[in-house]
Amino acid sequence: MANETDAPISIACTNCHNQVEKTREWLHANEEFKCPTCGHSMRSERAAVVRHIEAIQKAIAEIGAGADSSASRKLVSRRGVSG
Ligand SMILES: [Zn+2]
Numbered sequence: 001m002a003n004e005t006d007a008p009i010s011i012a013c014t015n016c017h018n019q020v021e022k023t024r025e026w027l028h029a030n031e032e033f034k035c036p037t038c039g040h041s042m043r044s045e046r047a048a049v050v051r052h053i054e055a056i057q058k059a060i061a062e063i064g065a066g067a068d069s070s071a072s073r074k075l076v077s078r079r080g081v082s083g
Pocket residue numbers: 013014015016017018035036037038039040
């Protein structure tokens with residue numbers, strides 16, 4: 001069984017466009033990384049993106065876990081008012 005968190009993510013160097021593969025785990029721990037080809041130091045936007053995605057997924061899971069029909073109806077009506 002493949003674990004998706006172990007799959008490397010390719011990041012293109014903003015300076016030399018070399019593709020650097022990093023794992024999600026690595027991106028969690030490091031927001032900055034250095035290109036092994038040109039030595040250019042970059043801030044990993046992917047790390048922020050991965051965090052955002054996981055925060056959203058967590059929020060969705062929490063909504064799903066706590067949702068009954070009245071809660072989801074409330075969400076729809078709130079959307080209608082604000083939008
Ligand atoms: Zn580079």
